[in-house]
Every structure is written in structure tokens, then in C-alpha cells.
Amino acid sequence: MSRTITTRTAVAISAVVLLLPLSACGGDAEAGSGSTVTVTVGYQSRTINTVTAGTLLRSLGSFEKQLNALHDGVHYKVDWQDYATGAPITAQMTAGKIDIGSMGDFPLLINAARGKQLNSPTRLVSVTGYNLRGGLNTIVTAPGSKLASLKDVKGKKVSTSVGSAADGTLVRALQRAGIDPDSGIEKLNQQPSVGASALTAGSTDALSQFVAWPGLLAYQGKAKAIYDGARLNLPTFHGVTAREDFAKQRPAVLEAFLKAQAEATDYLNDHPVDAAEKVAKATGLPAEVVYLYNGAHGIATFDPAIKPQLVSALKQDVSVLKSAKLTGDVDVDSFVDDQYVKKALGPKAYAERLATKPAPAASEAWPRGASKTVTFNSPSQLLHYVAGHGDALRAAYVPDTTTGTLWFADKAVWVADGDKLLPFVAPDTAQAYVAGHGGARVVPYADALERAS
Template structure:
């Protein structure tokens, strides 16, 4: 039987929810509709959303079931995880991908409304927390988190970026509830507020910080990896759907694994596909999803990520966004274990690759890696106008960042990149003779 993928914009408006909405029930013609909620521009969910959709792997896996049914996949694109949770708990979306904090809210709402959900896989993760960043305007005089006291900071309350902001401020001795004016805004609204000067800083998740930095509309103030706490995105499913349609969920998770392998094996092609589908610059997509990008992609549910999820509960409780959340009951790796088979244990034990300096030449389908930031700078200096993008890992956190947006420190013969000015200054203060220099000076020294 033929399976078809249908654009959400058409289907959501026209399909009666009672017949073929997110309940995955068969319509009058026997077609089973499966509704997938995703966030196209939250690009660490692409293996369960944007990239997966563009590759058509889920539809192919459904076609391979051979159970005599017709399947129709409805893809619903959202800006954040909150509307996906609302749709799931209303029984209108079957599977959804979102960040770690929204996943906990998903678990809490599902339990509260007697529509329980389960987290069944991971998309992209960073073991130190580098997926979230606090940025300021390019001409801002703010140079550290302590400078945010008394300032207006935009974030999306309940998001992973909000969690990073709260934790980072607390570590800096700032009360996030009293010492700043928090603006609860969608990412695009917050970006506009930063540009207009109505917000002094913006704390957001991928791909907003990298996008704004790439566009010259922001500069990094705080690298979330300084927290050294894992952040990740994952996939949730309605429990009743998983029980009623285990073969469909298995097909989804196998398709996600295929999309993950595609991204890991062909990172440049994957970045181009995601860029085409989202309108984001491919250079920004690659910053996060590239071979040495900020995110590592693997569907396996690693114990360290579950442990981090448990630590996140207290942040949401203090903000009165949830009560207690039974993380052990919410996280269910049975389905992804089955889908991945013998490779699951190896995936769980795997570690992210060591970040390296990387150049994406103009017109090239492959990138080039370098043993050190100095070597990368030497190459960039020697090939003016030939580099599409250059990336370097932060000297202390390993967070991938644009070389021309990094804060550079000269330490003897070494040239060291940092995402945020405070960490660069802290390094220079600890090393006699080291000093912060401009990108232009770093290029000159390297050449």
C-alpha cells in the first residue's frame, strides 16, 4: 500500500481531528495518520524533525512494515516545545521532539492531565551545556554576567536556555528572580528586542545565539558550557500511542537512527539540507551540527543525560512551572533499545569526538580540519576570500564557535580562542604575559 507524507500546513487545517488527527486512528478509508511535532529551527532536533522529514526515512520505514495499512505522516512545525506538549496532551500529536527542560514539562503536564508521555530517545546533546548561550548587542559594554544586575534579559521561560540563565546567574551571585528583569519572550521576539535595545541580553537555545553572532547582530557574553552540565534534546511519545502502535514507534526510531547516521557521515550535506528547509544559513547549522559541532547526535539515552534531567527538576520547581517529576518513570529506553538492537550498548558507551579547528572552503562539499587554532588562522590568512566559514573550539570548554567572532588571547606563541570575553580575561589573568587581542591581530600573528 502506498504511504504518503503530507505537509502540516495543509493537513492540520483540513483534516478533522476526530478522524485522522494526532490520535493515529484509521480514517474511513483505512489510512492511519501519524502526527509528528518538531521544531525546524531548533536544529539539534533535526534527526527527529527537519532532516528526518527531508530524507523521507520515516515514510520508508512505514512502507516497509508490510502490514496492509496506509500511513500518512503529518509534520507540525513549532517554534518551541511548549505547543508540542499542548498538542500531545490534547491527543492531537503522537510524537514530538524538544529540549530537556520542555521534556520535563511535557512529563509533568502529561501526568497532570492523565495523558502520560514517555521520553524514548535523544537527538542532539552537549555534555557540558554548550547548546545554550547568553548574548548581548554587538556594541554592548556588558562583559560578564555580573554586569547583568539591574538589566533586562530576554529568554523563553521554561526552556533549557532559561535554565542555563538561572544557573549561571546564581553561580555569579545574582538572584535571577530579583536582580534582573526577565522578559519571557519567544526566541524571534527576544532577538528583535535585543536589536531594538529593549533587552540588554538574550539567553537562548540553538540556533539563535549562533545565528545572531553570524549575522553580526550579537556577541557572546556567556558560554553555557561553563556550567559543565549536560544539555540535550529528545523525543517524547504519548504512552497510549506507544502501546497501541509499537510498530509505528519502532519505525520512527529506526528512521531517526538512519537520519543520525546520515548526519554523522555526511555533515556538510546534512547542514545544507537543513539550511534549505529552514532558511537558516548553512554555516550556522554546521556550527551546531557539524563534524565537530556543538552538538553530538545519538539516539541512545545515556545515563549522564538522565542524571542531568533529574537535576533540572529543581529549577522548574523553583520557577513554579512543575511540581515533582518522576524522571525514572518518564524515561523509557525499551523502544530505542529494540530499534537499535545490538548497537545500543556501543552507542551508550560512545563519547563525543574531540573538537578540532575546521575550515569550510567556499564551493567545497567537504571541510578541512587543523591540528590547532594557529594552523587554522595561518590557513585563513593565506586564503583571503576563499573561506566560507572558520570554526575553532573554546580553549577551556571546547565549544565550537566562529573564528572571527571568538575572543582571542595571545599567550607566548599560542593563540587561544574563547567564546566569551570573561573566560578570555580570566585565562589572561592566570598566565603572565598573556593578553586579549583582536581577531585581526590574531590573523596577523599567525601569518
């Protein structure tokens, strides 16, 4: 929809949708041998940090294969339902119409709260993609905008999706900048696609969104970053939620899903370029944008294990939703339930996954026609490579010097510090570095390339 919706109106609409009468679950728990059971999975194809529980998983056919391997005399059918955000998935889950869903951390909390409120409890059963610093969310503005930092948005129109992780990033970032999130800006509650159009049309001054919107708009030349969510240094993630009654009635089916998710995760980690191409084909997103988030050194790390850091972050998120009057208290400990993924992977493998850490940030170039990217030890080395290859490259990526958030090399803010060439996602992060390093200065990308060559 094109018109702006206020927060209060959006919440009221959500409440009405969520209070729809409950109906039978997607799969018939009483089904016997020879019967057909439909398992309904709600996912967000273009929210690409959920691909191991949605887009990529679906394209690989892993879930269907795992279901066929159950050999329990039941014929299983998977109904994949694609949504733009987590809210409608929650509405359908609490109405008993979706069995398994995937969404971001803030929507997960709303999912937990609504499930309890409507006596249709849900459980967080695994994680898809995460970033321990918060780099999955970014605030952008138009390319020609004079806005250069978060402080510049005071009194301006900012589009976001209220109740989303991107909204949480906006609220926290404004608070740290000394701006009241309620009165300091004019917040527009919009779907990501609507907000993106509003930014392009000039009807909003900035956009705070989750993957893959900021990267997509930057790649298309329709936006520039003014705030890297990783500056908050608070984990953000996406995860899988299941209805409690479904999990108890069909644990083998849920475990089959989680085994399939683990397979999709391993495939993404082992074949990042091919996985990006598959997701791009299924979603219509440019593969270069998918790789920015899901690549070998991408913004997101994929692992189904529910890490303690993520649970801790989830508990911190509750206060943000409470202040926005989107939820009351949420019992995070009772919502998190890793028994199914632990059984699906095996205790030893699960413990190993819990102990894994994200890959170190690195610069990468993606040559045209190549099935692998080229990795470099420094951004300067990457720039030297780019200067010599030019149009032969599909994309070049560099990690922010301060936060490690990957960004497109030609969209980054570059700083020359002696012989070093240092990239940053946003201008204020670059300026903060310059202020603390005598002689360092911001240089145009073209100058950075010339220096490197």
C-alpha cells in the same frame, strides 16, 4: 508577539492551553487492514539540535520509507507540524493531537509533568542532539554593548523563554555569579524570534537562548557572546517524546520512527556538510550557522541513545523548574523509556551507541564550493590557513580553549600566550585564562591573524 509577557501571565496562558479538552489521537489505533492512519509529528525546524527527529528526517523521507516497510496492510500518512518551541507541542500532545514530538530537556520535563497532570502520560523515547558540558545555550548581548560578563547584567533586562533550557542556563549562571535570578534582573519572557528582535532594537540588554539563535545572531553581526553555557559543565540535550497510549497501541510505528531517526543520525554524522545544507534549505538558516552546531566537530553530538549522564542531568533540572513554579515533582525514571529505541536499533547496537563519546574538539575551515571542511590540529594552524585564503572561505570555526564549545573564528575572543593563539567564546572566559597565565593577553582578531601568518 511584540510586547513583553510576565512569567506569571505566560504560565497562566500555558495552563489554559494545556487544559483544552482531549480529542482523538493522531492515528486511529483501531484501524484495520486497508485503512489509512495519520501519524502526527510535532517538531521545531529551526531548533536544529532536533533535526534528526524533524527537519533532516523529514527531508530524507526516512520515516515514510520505514512505515511503508511495515507491510501491515495499513496506509500511513505523516502529518508534520512545525513549531517554534516545545510548549505548543506539549499542549497538542496532551490534547491527543500529536503522537510524537521533539524538544529540549526543560520542555521535556514540562511535557512529562503536564502529561501526568492531565492523565495523558508521555515518555522520553530517544535523544537527538546533546552537549555534555551545556554548550547548546548561550547568553549574548548587542555588538556595541559595554556588557562583558554575566555580572554586568545585574539590574538589566534579559530576554529568554521561560521554561526553556536557555532559561535554565540563565538561572544557573546568575546563581553562580551571585545574582538572584528573580530580583537581580528584569526577565522578559519572549519567544526566541521576539527576543532576537528586542536585542537588535535595544529594548533588551541581553538574550539567553537555545540553538540556533545565539550563533545566528553572532554570524549576522547582531550579537556577541558574554556567557558560554558550557561553563556550567552540566549536560544539555534535546529528545523525542511520545504519548504513552500511542506507544502501546502502535509500537511498530514508534519503532519505525526511531529506526528512521537512527538513519538520519547516521546520515548527519557521515555527511555533515550535506546535512547542514539540507537543513539550511529547509529552514532558511545559513548553512554556516547550522554547521556550527551540527557539524563534524559542532557544539552538538547526535545519538538516539538515552545516556545515563543525560538522565542524571534531567533529574537535576527538576529543581530549577520547581523553583520557577512551572512544575512540581517529576518522576524522571518513569518518564524515561528506552525499550522502543533499544528494540529499534537492536540491543548490541544500542549498547555500542551508549558507549560512544563526543568527537574531540577541533578547528575547521569551510572553503567555498567544497563538500568537505578542512580540519586543523590547533587554532593557530587554522588562523594561518585563514590568513592565506581569506575570501575563499565560507566560515572558519574554533573550539573554546576552556570548554571546547565551537565558535566562529572571527567572532571569538583571542588570547596570545607566547607562541600560542587561543580562542574563547566569551570575554570573561578569556580574562579568566589571562589572569592565570602570566604574559597572556587578549588581542584583536586581526592581530591574531597577523601573528599566525
